[in-house]
Amino acid sequence: MIIQKKNILKLLELSKNHIGSLITTDFLTVSSNEIVREVIDKIKKETIDFSTLDYIYVVNKKSELVGVFSLFDMLVQDLNTPVYKFMTQNVIVVHLTTPEEIVIKKMFKYKLYALPVIDDNKKILGIITLDDLSEKIIKKLNL
Numbered sequence: 001m002i003i004q005k006k007n008i009l010k011l012l013e014l015s016k017n018h019i020g021s022l023i024t025t026d027f028l029t030v031s032s033n034e035i036v037r038e039v040i041d042k043i044k045k046e047t048i049d050f051s052t053l054d055y056i057y058v059v060n061k062k063s064e065l066v067g068v069f070s071l072f073d074m075l076v077q078d079l080n081t082p083v084y085k086f087m088t089q090n091v092i093v094v095h096l097t098t099p100e101e102i103v104i105k106k107m108f109k110y111k112l113y114a115l116p117v118i119d120d121n122k123k124i125l126g127i128i129t130l131d132d133l134s135e136k137i138i139k140k141l142n143l
Contacts, residue, residue: 019103020096022133023117023126026050029059032067032084036077052131054113057124058087064122065091093118096125100136103128 028047030039039056047053056074058067067087077086094103094115106115107130114129130137 019094019098019100019117019128019132022100023096023128024132025126026052027055027057027114027116027124027127028053029057029063029124030083032058032060032082032087034083035079036074036081036083037079039074039083040079052129054129055116055127057091057116058083059124063124065093065116065118065124067091068116091116094128095119100133101140104133104137104140107133 026047026049028043028050030042034042043053043056053071055068055070057065058069060066067084067089068091069083069087073086073088074083092106092110092112092115094106094117096117096119098117103115106112114127116124117126117128118124
């Protein structure tokens with residue numbers, strides 16, 4: 001997914017206490033009507049340059065985030081199963097202005113490796129991963 005120039009500028013403007021400068025745009029979105037076989041093909045074609053892929057995000061026709069699922073959730077499904085049948089609808093999200101401490105607390109509380117960063121219109125701008133926050137976590141633990 002290509003992030004727009006105005007979104008990149010917004011990321012750069014955010015202060016160091018917010019997550020804007022830490023997010024990555026290496027994420028995959030699919031439609032809720034896509035079947036597992038189509039998602040696997042999409043992964044093979046669109047994620048070749050990604051460093052990791054923990055979750056796949058589901059968007060509606062307006063590109064609003066409506067669900068999420070892990071690779072494991074998908075791989076245990078039949079190849080013809082539509083995504084909407086196994087996706088999680090209550091997605092834990094953060095915003096560009098969410099303080100780092102809140103992001104870290106959400107990740108640990110819900111045992112997530114990555115969180116989607118959304119705008120006010122529920123459109124996914126990127127994701128933030130534990131790897132992105134590892135330096136901050138180490139500093140907080142005084143290690």
